Amino acid sequence: MRPFDYTRPENLEVASQALTDGATPIAGGTNLIDLMKLQIMTPEHVVDLTRLPGLSDIDGTPDGGMRIGALVSNSVLAGDPTVRRAYPVLARALLAGASGQIRNKATTGGNLLQRTRCPYFYDTAMPCNKREPNSGCSAQGGIARMCAILGTSPECIAAHPSDMAVAMRALDAQVEIRQTSGETRTLPVGDLYLLPGDNPAKEYALEAGEVITAVILPAPVSGARQTYRKVRDRASYAFALVSVAAVVKMDGDTIESAQLAFGGIGAKPWRDTEVEDVLAGEAPSDELFAKAADVLLRDAWTEESNAFKAPLAKRTLISALRDATGLSGETHFDMGDAA
Amino acid sequence: MTRTFRMNEVQPRLLDETGQGIIGAPLVRPEGHLKVSGQATYAAEAKVENLAHGVLVRATITKGRVLRVDEAGVRDMPGVLAVHMTDERMIRNPAQGMMGESPVRDGKYIEYLGQPIGVVVADTFEQARDAAQRLKLEYSEEEAEVDPDNASETEWTDKEDYGDIDMAMDKAAHSVDEEYITAAHVAGAMEPHAAIAVWEGDKVTLHGSCQLVQFNVKELADALNIEEENVRILSPYIGGGFGSKLGISNEAVAAAIAAKDLGRPVRVVMSRQQVFDAVLRRTETTQRIRLAAEADGTLLGIEHRDRVSNLPNEGFSEPTNQATHFLYGGANRRYRQETARIHRNPSGSVRAPGEAVGMVALETAMDELAEASGVDPVELRLRNIPETHPETGLPYSARMLAECLKDGASSFGWDQRQSPRARREGDWFTGMGVASAARMNMLLPSEARVILTPTGAIVETDMTDIGTGTYAILGQIAGEMLGLPRELVEVRLGDSSFPKAAGSGGSFGAASSGSSVFLACKAIRDQIADKMGCGGDDLTLSNGLARCGNVEKKLEDLIDSDIVEVAQIKPGDTRKEAFSSGFGAHFAEVAVHAWTGEVRVKRMAGTFAAGRILNERTARSQCWGGMIWGIGTALTEAAEHDPRRGHIITRDFANYHMPAHLDVPQLDVKFLEERDDYANPIQAKGIGELGISGAGAAVTNAIYNACGVRIRKFPAHPDVVLEGLMAFD
Numbered sequence A: 001m002r003p004f005d006y007t008r009p010e011n012l013e014v015a016s017q018a019l020t021d022g023a024t025p026i027a028g029g030t031n032l033i034d035l036m037k038l039q040i041m042t043p044e045h046v047v048d049l050t051r052l053p054g055l056s057d058i059d060g061t062p063d064g065g066m067r068i069g070a071l072v073s074n075s076v077l078a079g080d081p082t083v084r085r086a087y088p089v090l091a092r093a094l095l096a097g098a099s100g101q102i103r104n105k106a107t108t109g110g111n112l113l114q115r116t117r118c119p120y121f122y123d124t125a126m127p128c129n130k131r132e133p134n135s136g137c138s139a140q141g142g143i144a145r146m147c148a149i150l151g152t153s154p155e156c157i158a159a160h161p162s163d164m165a166v167a168m169r170a171l172d173a174q175v176e177i178r179q180t181s182g183e184t185r186t187l188p189v190g191d192l193y194l195l196p197g198d199n200p201a202k203e204y205a206l207e208a209g210e211v212i213t214a215v216i217l218p219a220p221v222s223g224a225r226q227t228y229r230k231v232r233d234r235a236s237y238a239f240a241l242v243s244v245a246a247v248v249k250m251d252g253d254t255i256e257s258a259q260l261a262f263g264g265i266g267a268k269p270w271r272d273t274e275v276e277d278v279l280a281g282e283a284p285s286d287e288l289f290a291k292a293a294d295v296l297l298r299d300a301w302t303e304e305s306n307a308f309k310a311p312l313a314k315r316t317l318i319s320a321l322r323d324a325t326g327l328s329g330e331t332h333f334d335m336g337d338a339a
Numbered sequence B: 001m002t003r004t005f006r007m008n009e010v011q012p013r014l015l016d017e018t019g020q021g022i023i024g025a026p027l028v029r030p031e032g033h034l035k036v037s038g039q040a041t042y043a044a045e046a047k048v049e050n051l052a053h054g055v056l057v058r059a060t061i062t063k064g065r066v067l068r069v070d071e072a073g074v075r076d077m078p079g080v081l082a083v084h085m086t087d088e089r090m091i092r093n094p095a096q097g098m099m100g101e102s103p104v105r106d107g108k109y110i111e112y113l114g115q116p117i118g119v120v121v122a123d124t125f126e127q128a129r130d131a132a133q134r135l136k137l138e139y140s141e142e143e144a145e146v147d148p149d150n151a152s153e154t155e156w157t158d159k160e161d162y163g164d165i166d167m168a169m170d171k172a173a174h175s176v177d178e179e180y181i182t183a184a185h186v187a188g189a190m191e192p193h194a195a196i197a198v199w200e201g202d203k204v205t206l207h208g209s210c211q212l213v214q215f216n217v218k219e220l221a222d223a224l225n226i227e228e229e230n231v232r233i234l235s236p237y238i239g240g241g242f243g244s245k246l247g248i249s250n251e252a253v254a255a256a257i258a259a260k261d262l263g264r265p266v267r268v269v270m271s272r273q274q275v276f277d278a279v280l281r282r283t284e285t286t287q288r289i290r291l292a293a294e295a296d297g298t299l300l301g302i303e304h305r306d307r308v309s310n311l312p313n314e315g316f317s318e319p320t321n322q323a324t325h326f327l328y329g330g331a332n333r334r335y336r337q338e339t340a341r342i343h344r345n346p347s348g349s350v351r352a353p354g355e356a357v358g359m360v361a362l363e364t365a366m367d368e369l370a371e372a373s374g375v376d377p378v379e380l381r382l383r384n385i386p387e388t389h390p391e392t393g394l395p396y397s398a399r400m401l402a403e404c405l406k407d408g409a410s411s412f413g414w415d416q417r418q419s420p421r422a423r424r425e426g427d428w429f430t431g432m433g434v435a436s437a438a439r440m441n442m443l444l445p446s447e448a449r450v451i452l453t454p455t456g457a458i459v460e461t462d463m464t465d466i467g468t469g470t471y472a473i474l475g476q477i478a479g480e481m482l483g484l485p486r487e488l489v490e491v492r493l494g495d496s497s498f499p500k501a502a503g504s505g506g507s508f509g510a511a512s513s514g515s516s517v518f519l520a521c522k523a524i525r526d527q528i529a530d531k532m533g534c535g536g537d538d539l540t541l542s543n544g545l546a547r548c549g550n551v552e553k554k555l556e557d558l559i560d561s562d563i564v565e566v567a568q569i570k571p572g573d574t575r576k577e578a579f580s581s582g583f584g585a586h587f588a589e590v591a592v593h594a595w596t597g598e599v600r601v602k603r604m605a606g607t608f609a610a611g612r613i614l615n616e617r618t619a620r621s622q623c624w625g626g627m628i629w630g631i632g633t634a635l636t637e638a639a640e641h642d643p644r645r646g647h648i649i650t651r652d653f654a655n656y657h658m659p660a661h662l663d664v665p666q667l668d669v670k671f672l673e674e675r676d677d678y679a680n681p682i683q684a685k686g687i688g689e690l691g692i693s694g695a696g697a698a699v700t701n702a703i704y705n706a707c708g709v710r711i712r713k714f715p716a717h718p719d720v721v722l723e724g725l726m727a728f729d
């Protein structure tokens, strides 16, 4: 960690000005401080957002949706009665992430913007294009277990680690951003993330000085079953190898609609509507789900050490859809999701 | 004067006769409240004035020399006091257990990525860390091999053969011939490696986190080129060791070098990442096991081969086949071990070195033999318990393996076990597995002083408590022997100025140091008996009262001045008369997801016989911990080495997955009543490593029973199980 200035503004204008001048925002600090200790991020000025007014609320929106302030903690959001009732996929995704202590500190905005868990990104002895542009990518030819297989580039194969963001993608969430001008813009959560391309160091579609102020969820799809399935190297407190957020609506014996997003396999929280199109209007079956998975993975690019992610993703999707459509016949055997 | 006692013959079970009634009782640890309320001072927390802070500098190449250090670049940073690079006293890696001398030293030469090659000292920790991270080094780099499977330099142990295993395999009705791969492990103790060094003239005091104090004194003295008399180590509390603190480690040597030079106390604490970089890991293993059996499953022979790895010039190779030598019978036996000399970070003892991974392979192979021969896995083990040690012919001192297997099977409901893939609920398969547990027992020289005062007793020994309960059990032994409630016995540990104990390692600590306390107390009892005018055998001591026949006196009235006794236990002839080991049996029930290969342990139970249990609560806690390690070995734990650089890239607890709460179900632990008369005068055996031995195999054998997938690569992460499941598609 390097010495840095610390300020804790009481209003957004001051914060925004400092950020425009090159400061780095901090919310829960659960990711940023770790990165600062390892000198992977070396901000000279850290602006603490946690005293900004109005960013810690959860409110209903006029169209039946929900507005989640950027400073709402992961614990509070997961425990919110409306979230649990109307967006259980989000509550489950949150509870599948990190640990109770971390979720108490972690915020909605910070969670969206947490950085990759590619181990080489955290190891300054090793080349990493994301950390140090043009130095190389150690994950390739290395241990890429935690890396992605979709949306990657020759420069970087890192996965985005957030569980919450995967659920939000399945729910068609919008991110509310305060621009330096003081105006607000919104962005579909999927557009917040940039694919690595030839510049993996640039990860988010945010300009200097912009602050995430909220996430807005549309009204829940009524009558849809929601599930979040996360497969990982231990039962809790581990990042996803593969995760699936599913919001599935049935019409009698056929699938009316399916909204699916994926974690652990994408360079960003992954959604692919072509997968959903395979399912819409069809009767659920393992074969159908396998077909959908093949569409999902049509462009998958794997390393030796993460080649297993393709079959694992396929089977996790099948499993999640079996649960969501009732094929697995199990509603009670729910182990491992509440960390 | 020290009374030395050699364990030359079986001793009467005095602790079954004494009157206080606290031996074995599940008393809480006397220091427990200090620990949970933050009042126990661990190494880094010792109150020392004028402390400066050192941070280790990490080598970022695998092999080569430091050519240039850009000291000037950090010298002028605020607070920086000193930069110690390329000091030839800096050790390459921590000492192996019981080395008693400095490990390899050469301040300039790097042999693994992550090697601590210097220390930067500053007024504050943050300043030192910043400077250490910014320090620029130039290297001349050399080629380094890091792949154990393709190492050009390997060393073989001597051939060890009994009978003819090839012949046995030829004539076997059933046989197993499989390869098992286990991942490297790191003992990530909750308290990272930490030291504060304080010099007074030529003498250094080290507040350290040290398991084997008497050896650590020698190692530190040797590393620093000073006399042993000039080193004092204080290690009253240790936040977990698991073998990683057996030998003096880099932070201690660095703190001592820096403090001497600066004329000011220096503290060095490893970061979690540095622990993964530099602390001795458990090697990865590749093991090949061949079992030859008759039609009814009776073993004709066993072969256990393995490949492990370590740095050049390290004297340790994981004793993978340790339990294979004595657990099961069969006249034809062969052992071979190959150590690959590579430049991964060094390996050493990690909890139950040998058994922890060796028994996972052996007990899986036994499960495969059960399958091949159609004999129930519990029954197969029972059939193969040998009369006497299959290689030395010695009788076993006390061995309740059969009882453990039978008791465990009946309380676990083993008779409900079905054939593979027969139990399925929704998308989850369920199955049961069993494995034997064995961890050989040792007695090592150990010395203690016991002082009986008119108001209580004091125990002093340089024995350590690494979180295991030494304070509790030594107090119980002294209290039991002297007729005092445990609260009136003060136990002082971890100070090298106290009598030299065995230390904590290899499960020998409790029985060895407990025996020394027992012997010192016994000498005190004799003195009291004298004062009472009776023989020691007729004396009863309880609650501060001494009784002989119908004479009863208060202890405090008998003692006009402190009675001090120093006693030492040494191993003797009994170990040549009988072979001593702890035994047990693990049972596990798991669920395996048919689509994703996720495994959840639903129930797990261990039945153990380890001689006299000194404190049922702390013993149970050891077994829980061991079984949880077993779950980790089976399902979650893997130190992943970079294939090019050799270092561990899973360098924190977010990436190195020991079992989390949700991975661990309710664990049932049961002890069978046993006394091991050949082990030592208190008839106790080691228990710290018994619980881990074999545990992982019970879990993976249950995976096989659940879904028909045989696990031969550990841990059984979802992808490993998935590969097997896909074969059924």
Ligand SMILES: Cc1cc2nc3c(=O)[nH]c(=O)nc-3n(C[C@H](O)[C@H](O)[C@H](O)COP(=O)(O)OP(=O)(O)OC[C@H]3O[C@@H](n4cnc5c(N)ncnc54)[C@H](O)[C@@H]3O)c2cc1C
Pocket: A024, A025, A026, A027, A028, A029, A030, A031, A032, A033, A049, A070, A074, A096, A097, A098, A099, A102, A105, A106, A107, A108, A109, A110, A111, A112, A113, A114, A115, A161, A162, A163, A164, A210, A211, A212, A213, A237, A238, A239, A240, B653, B654
């Ligand atoms: C051991 C461990 C395990 C974990 N496991 C999981 C897991 O399984 N699943 C999972 O999803 N996550 C996991 N996490 C990550 C955790 O969810 C994130 O660290 C957390 O959500 C980040 O939130 P924060 O408020 O602490 O962010 P900070 O660390 O404060 O900030 C993160 C980033 O966001 C920026 N930022 C924060 N708020 C704003 C804002 N409002 N506007 C603009 N920029 C902002 C910061 O500048 C910084 O770059 C784990 C973390 C740890 C340490």
Ligand code: SF4
Pocket: A116, A118, A119, A120, A121, A127, A128, A129, A130, A131, A136, A137, A138, A139, A140, A147, A155, A156, A157, A158, A200
């Ligand atoms: S995958 Fe990306 S983050 Fe990981 S080493 Fe390569 S460039 Fe760095």
